[in-house]
Amino acid sequence: MNRWLIALLALFAGPALALDLVATSPSMGALVRAVAPSAALTVLAGPDQDLHMLQAKPSMIRALRGADLVVAIGAELEVGWLPAATSSAANPAIQPGREGYFEAAAQVPLLDVGGTADRAQGDVHPAGNPHVDLDPMRMAQVAEALGERMARLDSANAAQYRRNAARFAEAVDSRMPGWQAQLADAPGVVLYHRDAIYLLERFGVPLLGTIEPVPGVPPSGRDLRNLAGKLAGHDGIIIHAPYQSPKGARKLGRELGWSVRMLPLEPPVSANGDGYLRHIDRWVSTIASAG
């Protein structure tokens, strides 16, 4: 009986009670849960999916249709599908430029900004590298901006959103010294794609190279040999995402005698703020395990 009552209440008072939120990725979902633990949330992509290669799907459009706020990583990471899906959803509230559209990348300074807009350099994005979600400090900033945004959209719970965002930022702050200590002597990392550079830059870990010669182009044998030649005698670890081909990484790992690890860029779909911090723990300990 009680359940029915709640369901009825939710039906009539639903929009007024809380926000209906859509996050494009699990990291954005984790941030939403950190700021608004009780909000209705749909996460569009899983950690084993490449956010840049995804396609618009009817289920995404359905989720976006009634959303009050869509939280994206942004900076063209979701460019292949999110604009199509938001446009098809016919929901004016979440169109870019409106309050209901939130891009993490628009809230923080970006790396790799500028550069030549020349696709001979691969799938380059002169607006900046979009993968901001692996830097916990930037994510703390994003959380506070997200808290502000939710406060605007749902002023009744404004104080709660701000408090939660601040709490997340504090949690990040308190973890930072530990992470810094762990990574102080990390020799460096080879990535498949420049997708973890925000984390490396934050902790001063050298990026020793990328498996792909330029973004979005798979390596040839010669590319791998060149990279191996460059890194011979050096210490490090090779990390690639689940949807990136492990072949090149393994070959390079064999030649250099380095370990190769597959780590998702994104936390599990169900992660909240703590889940996100554990995800960073995992990355930090993996990078620290090299050498």
Add this chain to the structure above:
Amino acid sequence: MNSPLVRGAPLAALLTPITALAAGDADIDTLRAELDAMRSQYESRIQALESRLSDAENAAEIARQAAGADALSLPMTAPRVLRAEGQSAPSGDRSGGRGGGLFGAVTSGSAFNPQISVILDGNYYQDDAEAGDGAALVGEAFWPGRSLAHEHGEEGDGHDHGDGGHVHNVAEPGFNFREAEISFTATVDPYFDAATYISIDGDGNVELEEAYFETRSLPYGLKVKGGKFLSGFGYVNDQHPHQWDFVDQNLPYLNLLGFHGLQDTGLQLTWVPDDLPFYALIGGEALQGNQEIFGATVNEAEQVALNLGQTQDGPRLFTAFAKVAPDLGRKHALQFGVSYAHADQQQQVRTHTHAVAHEHEEDHEHEDEHGHEHEEDHAHEEDHGHDHAHDEGQAHDEEHEHADHDHMHAQGDGITEELHETGLAGNADLWGLDLVYKYDAPKAYGQGDIVFQTEYLRSISDMKIRSSAHPEQIGTSRKYTTDGLYAQATYGFLPRWKAGLRYDVLGLTNKVSGGGRSEGFGSSDRWTLDVTWSLSEFSQLRAQYAYNDILVTENEREQFNAFYMQFLVSLGSHGAHKF
């Protein structure tokens, strides 16, 4: 103002630490507190100054972009992200002041210019059809309701119907440049998005494929699209050729709707309902009706000559469609659709020839006798050199009498070949069913991805004979029904490599009712296999082989192999495709 007191103040300040030395712990604490207060005051002031500085920078940047300075000197430079590193949460007044930057998307599309992309689409083609015209034959399969009655406005007579060379985008053996598709898309203002797609073929013919606006702020999940656009009918209809999984269009679409599918000018309304446990879309369109095949009208001269009446005022073509998709999680997507289109007006000219004896007086008497031989005689005629011969070899109406506009061709042996034209007018209906399933595998570059797609089309033309060489036929009705389907699947067998298989068939059903015959029809079908290699997100190479079995005309089939090598490259901004 040079009073001793003023001069004394700095001195006192300098001496403060000295006096503090002599002071007690309590004093030290007080001083510390004061110092802290001063520090925090300074910090907040510095912060305020910093934020003013960054505001000023923002303003300058915006002004510069508005003045076009960036566009002139650095066309592709991204708008800078102007947040200072040290800045904490954006304070209330910042976010309240300027909406655009904070709520917008970080993009490398340059300020105020539409997003531009160019797609180049070319191929190498070979077939072993008798005349090397296999690519044209697949679009000219024989089916009861077929009419090639074009209405291309003023240039209606300028077309050369002889060799198929005029037919849009038909590959010739050898190298072909199918099109350069140039697209511009942008948000117009808070109310509209707009897009323009222009296609330029290898001969330099420019064609406006789409140019439309779309609302972006209607409530209740409603959306209005207006202009020239590809109809939302079916599934593959609103895809541009470069989005197809195969080089060429499937047989039912190609033959029942034409190369462009339902592409027309008008208005579209769609509705995406909220709060359903599944995705649903309902839409409808009112379109002008300027079509190549479905709902096509003939040119004015023929309308007059054959008593078909003028082309009605538009809109003459109406569509309705619905899509439903259950939620199958993040990796699977399934969509089912049903579509209907009605053309208020359709006109056709059908021609056939028959051989008659020389003496005109005998014609009427021999009507029944030569009825049988004419079945053979009105077979496919390639070169009768007649302007109106849109529909050679297809008339199945038994008309044997002269009409004023009949034409005579002298043949040897005292036999004259007559060309009879029959004018038909009426309306047409089209039904479509579509189903699409996609699986997004968690592997690199499309490896393991599966797409299955199938559609069924059924076209029904309901017409009356308006003019004929045989007066008794006038006013009788003819109803032509033809259907077709395609089913295709692609599979990513390696990263960046995709294989596709397609079966398409036209004419599973062929019906002619109202006095005509329906024997002699059959189906045309084709098996197609292709492999697509996406070198990067922006370039694709494709090899395609097809075995075609096309009904060219009554009881006459042509079986041939066709081979394509296609390249597709995309310049400019990233495209985003709908499901």
